[in-house]
Amino acid sequence: MDKQRHRPVLVELWDMTRPESMRTIPYLQALHDRYSEAGLRVVGVHTASREETKDEAAVEAAVNRLGITYPVLADPDGEMWLFYGAQGYPSRYLFNGDFRLEDMQVGEGLYGDLELMIQGLLDLNQEPLDPFRPEDADDVALIVPTADREGPANGQYAAGSVWLSLIGEGTVAVNGQEFSVPGPCALEVISNSNHHEGELEIEASSGVTVLSTCFAPGLAPAGKTD
Template sequence: MRASDASIAAPAFPRKLPWCNVATLRMDQQKGKVVLIEFFDFCRVNNLRTLPYLKAWHERYAEQGLRIIGVHTGGFPPARDEDKVREAVNRLEIPWPVVIDTNLEIWDLYGNQGWPARYLWTPDQTLFSMHYGEGAYAETEREIQELLGLAQDPVAPVRPEDAEDALIAPQTEDQPGAYSGPYEAGGVWAVVDGMGSIRVNGVEHTVLEPGAIEVLHHERHTVGELAFEVSEGVVVHATCFTPGLAA
């Protein structure tokens, strides 16, 4: 969504926040670059599903003047642990700078409202566009190209439901804990911590680290019933549902 006010200036990063992949970074030093700020939480399924597009944009446009900066603001308990955030950034092979915003300092400066959220800033550091949630990948990439003065086909959809003309059926809302019961979705994920295993509809999944793991995948939107079993040593913070193509 294009910014309604082209004069909104990029907030400075608060001092003394911890960073990954760089010692520290100042927003005012990014002038002349197109800057994409992405708010994320490594435990959130939506962020994991957005990550392939960010990596593709980084690979395509970093040398052309795009700077991606991740703002990690943890919503789930494991994502509020700095060491676990650093381990996740390394495990997920995120190559761009990430600032750890555990106390919501940057979140509040932006008036941010959820994950994922991306803010695209011009080389003059005025807000060009913003987007909440998954989707609008081709739209965002075309905006990046516009600011960089480039033109090429956007990255192909990673999943069928990411296509601009895809018909998506609404999925069940995320549920706290290890949810057992009816659901509708294209996929089911568990936000976990600890070490052990979970069994979902008879299929066992090993848990070795905090994060989100996919426990069921359907080719299209599906109506079903969940049965969760959780071993000792594992905490399930939430059961999350992702969209599927309308049947």
């Protein structure tokens, strides 16, 4: 961190099999792209949540697959997790140029607030980035989705998007649509910004394990909130 003195630093701890980590990465990449020349330093820390995500080659493959161009450190034994006192995935920390903690957050959201804090540290005044997904906007109503389930959650659900946390290599089919599984990962298998009801039929190929089925909230229909 000494190399970053006098530069604001944004650190995020994440794991490649966590859907919530996958949903924040595009925002970190966009902040890196927009503010790195102005002095912001974005650093990812891949803290493995399980044995299969400790391998540095798997981390490097995930970084390349996700198009991450900011530095990512491998934390296979959770040393950085303990150092930061992280409470969940993803955990995000914004430091000013004197290494004082300006903000921390566990989980998704508040991307606009984060960007405004970064602009304040850089003495900038720009229009913040638009949300990448409609459901990420600050002023929208969301419906609480079906609770996440361990393994393949075949059957009915209610949510916006649906994600699978996976290990192994091969394929997984969801309602007849096949997805490639390149290694430990989290895949969005049903993409929908609006809350809806549906049914899942999940079948993994040999060599692939579905760790969990995760449901993200969707936009509430007009006139309805939950």
